[in-house]
Amino acid sequence: MEVGIVEVKLWLQKLNRKLQQEKEHLTDLDQAIGDGDHGLNMARGFKEVSIKIENTDYETIGALLKDTGMTLLTKVGGASGPLYGTAFLKAATSIGDKSSVTLTDLSEALEAALEGIKARGKANLLDKTMIDVWEPVILYMKENRESIDWDEVIRLSNEKMEATKELEARKGRAAYLGKRSIGHIDPGAASSNYFFVELADVLKGVIKE
Numbered sequence: 001m002e003v004g005i006v007e008v009k010l011w012l013q014k015l016n017r018k019l020q021q022e023k024e025h026l027t028d029l030d031q032a033i034g035d036g037d038h039g040l041n042m043a044r045g046f047k048e049v050s051i052k053i054e055n056t057d058y059e060t061i062g063a064l065l066k067d068t069g070m071t072l073l074t075k076v077g078g079a080s081g082p083l084y085g086t087a088f089l090k091a092a093t094s095i096g097d098k099s100s101v102t103l104t105d106l107s108e109a110l111e112a113a114l115e116g117i118k119a120r121g122k123a124n125l126l127d128k129t130m131i132d133v134w135e136p137v138i139l140y141m142k143e144n145r146e147s148i149d150w151d152e153v154i155r156l157s158n159e160k161m162e163a164t165k166e167l168e169a170r171k172g173r174a175a176y177l178g179k180r181s182i183g184h185i186d187p188g189a190a191s192s193n194y195f196f197v198e199l200a201d202v203l204k205g206v207i208k209e
Helices: 005-021 023-033 038-054 061-075 080-095 103-121 131-143 150-166 173-181 187-204
Strands: none
Touching (some): 005 023, 005 038, 005 061, 005 187, 023 173, 023 187, 038 061, 038 080, 061 080, 080 103, 080 187, 131 187, 150 187
């Protein structure tokens, strides 16, 4: 079974609700090692996304993801707007004018999104950023795209988010703290965990292998 516009919209709406619920938690994480605005920025940005996509009819997934990316770029401050905005725009380009996608299409779109994040943020694995969640989850999806276990995606995403606690930050404001950044979960990894958990939760109910 393929993933259609309805499922992608549902995922984005669920992600928005999760970010509204966890806004203060993300803020607390960011206050410990960053600017303290990650929760507010993500909640504000995805609220705008939710309003935009709810009132728009889309013929392609690419157009839906492009609107999402452009909304985040224009409505979200800090680093999160450009990084998440770029991710959605790269995924939109990868999917193009398809109205439904296979798991292979989806994996390739998320890989393109990851490459966009890396290029924009100049970060790599183990730098204590969102990439520490994105890269292992996408590697798993690519290697298992014929039979993705969405519970494993959720477990892996959670595990990799928690693992950022033990890393020393090498990028962003947190890098100024040096070893004092150890012991704190990266806020971008936390919001990325919501990204993948909500996606997996939607697709668990849609795709039966």
